[in-house]
Amino acid sequence: MTAARSCVVVGAGLTGATVAWQLARGGFKVRVFEQADVVGGHIRSEWLRGVPYEPHGAHIFHTCDSEVWRLVSEHTAFVPYEHRVTIRVRSNQLSWPLQRSELAQLEEWPRIERELAVLPRNPDATNFATYCRTLMGDTLYGLCVRNYTMKQWGRDPESLSASVAANRVELRNDGHRGLFRDPYQGWPERGYAHLVESLLADAEVHLGQPVTHSDLADLALPGEPVVITSALDDFYTCELGPLEWRGVRLESQFMPDVTLAQPSMVVNEPDLAVPWTRTIETKWALEKLHATRGTVIMREYPGASAKHYPVPDSAGSNRSLQAAYEAKLASYERNPLRAAGRLATYRYINMDQAVRQGLDTARHIVESH
Ligand SMILES: Cc1cc2nc3c(=O)[nH]c(=O)nc-3n(C[C@H](O)[C@H](O)[C@H](O)COP(=O)(O)OP(=O)(O)OC[C@H]3O[C@@H](n4cnc5c(N)ncnc54)[C@H](O)[C@@H]3O)c2cc1C
Secondary structure, three states: OOHHHEEEEEOOOHHHHHHHHHHHHOOOEEEEEOOOOOOOHHHOOEEEOOEEEOOOOOOOEEEOOHHHHHHHHHHOOEEEOOOOEEEEEOOEEEEEOEEHHHHHHOOOHHHHHHHHHOOOOOOOOOOHHHHHHHHHOHHHHHHHHHHHHHHHHOOOHHHEOHHHHHHHOOEEOOOOOOOOOOOEEEEEOOOHHHHHHHHOOOOEEEOOOOOOHHHHHHHOOOOOOEEEOOOHHHHOOOOOOOOOEEEEEEEEEEEOOOOOOOOOOEEEOOOOOOOOOEEEOHHHHOHHHOOOOOEEEEEEEEEEEEEEEEOOEOOOHHHHHHHHHHHHHHOOOOOOEEEOHHHHOOOOOOHHHHHHHHHHHHHHHHHHO
């Protein structure tokens, strides 16, 4: 094997698998090292007595990137699914994002209506809390967003960047109840593991192999490109300190006699007295299963040690630490090292962005070798 036409990939999640697939198309021999005993990373879905469930959280594929959609659809069949989320406020089930027309059912409606009438033209982006309060008023923010955010992030919303809200919080008035507006949306009929396995078909995959920077001399030839999709604080064994992450823990419950247990795939729970943040019923994604008996509910609890969400603190200190790790990566001379994916870039990215990053990273390597 020559260094010029081979490559090492760390991590067999969606990003690493896409890198491997695109590099193989470019004539590269690809070796993938994955610390877990299975491929798929965070998006891996499982089946229990014919019912799909997602041990790491709900995943809906949605994109406006036609190349990405074509690629994933070539690797596995997607069924159409428009994702719906509901939020439970006491006994009221509201659409999420909130729809103005549904708010009159809340007993606080007269106050909410007065607050909506005097909102500024643009939200105040000082921090998460100011953004939401000036987007929907204090009452709606208190009922639907503040406590959910406290549970989800384990910190005061004022200490979070407004960018978190800008991507997730909306007040709609258009009747569109799907969470996403992308032209391509769906769920893979055979689950996400099938997609990732298909992308990895031409790569040599080593499972149960955690990799850090000190393994590079053994795993990669001098000059051989290495794509890292694991977290950089792990890769550098926390040399510069740990990056801050927020994780969730999911608990599953099989209900043998129930067809569908809740009104939508995801139900948000903003009440502080409820210890979980949301419940997930992936079965909603596959309409052909709706009438069959048996379903799986996953309760998502906040505050686990897993690396799920990078924490965009309003002071920006976590991004500064990530930048310092990226500088270390760029200064390594023996191999060209590239970071891609949600962990290595310390950014929340959707699956379509993971695929896009994988494609672009691989193409850059093919062009420069
Ligand atoms: C709760 C939650 C819900 C989400 N829902 C959606 C959704 O509905 N729609 C959507 O588009 N996106 C969603 N996402 C985002 C989606 O999960 C990511 O886009 C996707 O997982 C990115 O894939 P990745 O390969 O970059 O990361 P990962 O899937 O995390 O893959 C990284 C891989 O690297 C391996 N690894 C880690 N460290 C090492 C090491 N030291 N050595 C070797 N291997 C290592 C891991 O085991 C893993 O297999 C969600 C994310 C979260 C957290």
